[in-house]
Amino acid sequence: MKTATCQMHSAPIGCLLDRYIALRTYTLHLIAPLTPEDMVVQSMPDASPAKWHLAHTTWFFETFLLGGQPGYRVFHPDYAFLFNSYYEALGPRQPRAQRGLLTRPPLDDILAYRRHVDHHMQALLSETIDDATADMVQLGLAHEEQHQELLLMDILHLLDQSPVAPAYDxxxxxxxxxxxGYFQLRPGGLVEIGHTGSRFAFDNESPRHKVWLQPFEISDxxxxxxxxxxxxxxxxxxxxxxxxxxxxxxxxxxxxxxxxxxxxxxxxxxxxxxxxxxxxxxxxxxxxxxxxxxxxxxxxxxxxxxxxxx
Known part of the structure; x- marks a missing residue:
């Protein structure tokens, strides 16, 4: 089934094109207080440099949405290795703990990569797309929202390592x-938890199922x-x-x-x-x-x- 990005899918979630532009713009807003030096350092193996977050979220849209589009030109063939995270089926990747060694490509190239992909994504989302494509766009948007949170988490950990305790903002x-606070009584009983409806959800939110709960109190x-x-x-x-x-x-x-x-x-x-x-x-x-x-x-x-x- 075909659908315009601002029609069937827009009823509950808004226009995908508008959401895409707002989301990608907000990621750039989040890095505005950082210096180029801030964005290349990896403070621990479980963190990633800000520059890597910028590239990886862009790689997601290029790989899963633009790669199959007629006439699309991949921005750089090495980026599939450098900015894959854990997608085993897509091939080898830079080891997670060594992402901070990627001084090249420089930040300017990463920002050019984002502009390249954004240009083609905006063209894609200006046309009528099918439901499967719209679902993948929503997954990509949620994916970048997650990385916005990770970006701030990783920045905080990085700046905390400095003896001068600099402020991000x-x-x-x-x-x-x-x-x-007050403890509120919950009666328990047979309840349903998990995703319901047709709107976007992650796979770990399904299937919806019944759970028996004893009565309990929880702080509000x-x-x-x-x-x-x-x-x-x-x-x-x-x-x-x-x-x-x-x-x-x-x-x-x-x-x-x-x-x-x-x-x-x-x-x-x-x-x-x-x-x-x-x-x-x-x-x-x-x-x-x-x-x-x-x-x-x-x-x-x-x-x-x-x-x-x-």
Missing amino acids: ASAPSDPAGRR RLVTNGEWLDFIADGGYSRADLWLSDGWAQVQNNGWQAPFYWRETKEGWAEMSLRGLHPVTPSTPVTHVSFYEADAYARWAGARLPTEAE
Whole structure:
């Protein structure tokens, strides 16, 4: 079945062409505060350079949408190796832990690559496309949204390695303040979870299925930094009885004393964020804690973590 990109598929999700342009523009907005030097460094094996994110998301659209279009010219034959991530069926790729060694191609070439692919994608999305193509475009959009999150995560980790604690963007918004929380009763019973309907979803959201839940209570807001400070003050990181055995081993082996981006200073705890280093704000939600830390906190608070179904 054929469909115009702003007709059947636009009813619930908007025009794919407009969404594509807005998404790709926003990625460039996210890199605006960075220097070219910022964008080539890989701070750990599980992170990727900003430049690689720019290229990989572009490679996705080129590979899965433009490659089969009549007359399309691949921007550079080496990019299939350099910017594939884990798509085994598409051939070998640059090892993940060595993405930071890709000083070439330079940033200007990567930006030219994005412009090349954007030009052809906009032409594709200006025409009538079939449902399968529209679904792949939606997957590509969701894929780049994921990489926008990864980009910020990787930038924060990179800047945290610097002894001068530089800010990515000093004007970046802070987390919203928390409020007093209340436990809300949920009756449980036989419930359905998983994707329903015809709109886009990832494969791990299906199939929709039934789950039996016992009645439970769940807090109606997130744990705050202030509550976490109480956990620390009460010896949360030194009490083995609060921790799962694997988690306690992580505490001992890695010297955990606080959430990942917290630093103890003469003035008290400080936190590195995209705004730079600043005092921990007690009223904002705590972030950058592991499952083991969250589990230990819940036990300390006389509660437990919710299950996926809950």
